[in-house]
Amino acid sequence: MPGARPAGDLRVAQALADVAALALLHWSPEPARPADVLTRVQAALAAKAAVEMAKGMLAEYAQLDPAEALQLLRAYSESKGCCLADSAQALVRRTLAPESVLAALR
Template sequence: MTREEQLAEAFVGLADTLADGFDPVVLLDRLAGHCVGIVGADTVSVMMATVRGDLRTMSVSAHAASAELVQTQTREGPGRDCYRTRLPVDATHLDDLDGRWPRFTAQAQEAGYGAAHALPLRVNHQTIGSVSLLLAAPTGLLPGDLRLAQALADVAAVALVHWSPDPARPMDILTHVQAAVAAKATVEMAQGMLVEHGQLEPAQAMEALLAYSGRNGNRLTSTAQALVRRTLEPSVVLAARG
């Protein structure tokens, strides 16, 4: 299987919250496994925040570090700092940290690791945990691999907050499908209104809808509904095209 095929399967597996057997534990185990098997980390741990703001280890890849190191990461290290700052943390040379994480660094080096990264586990700009990636080589991962790991973490986090312990009923799925169909119809009606009002091509009308929605922090469907209901004037939306 090529890496592209692995990635396709990984993203589908992380996002399919309606699949049989899908649950949060399986989801985070998959995330850790993909960060090892596809991204190239040697050991990965996924931590999530409790209501008190403490970090709890939710998953550790099969090539696990010592239990002591796993526990230390919830209190000290790149994963903890990543969660606190909401920003990625890179420690590509653990032997050159000037005492930043003394306990974590000593335990990681003793276990044979030379570099570490941490990425935020986030949903809609809210950080709910972090993903720690440990590597034996003291050089760390390439920027492209880190972006890939962040994308996998983002998909997993979104799937996590949309997971429900109750299996989806066929009627629930049908309701969501019909809502999407109705939303598309509303957008097309709004697009037609802009085409007529501004003497535009359909693609130009869609650009105006997207520009206005993005500038005002609205969903595309919300803008379309406002146009269709006549609570928003086409001229106001067209002005967003600049």
């Protein structure tokens, strides 16, 4: 067919249209306020700190290096269908025992 686009071009165009649609769905007419940005940054830092503490706790408990402990924590979170930060916070708050993380992966 004359003037037809290659299939690769059509896939790229569809991907761009999908991204634009998602951007419009999440677009807010009001710019982010400094307090909103600060809250998001603080939440991200708190989550990162919880992950680092949980990684250390798990590494010490199981005599692992920190990278291995992080892999175990990620695998546990994925197996339970929860986010890494939630699992980490549960370990730090001691509502999740390190042996439960290790047992779930055996």
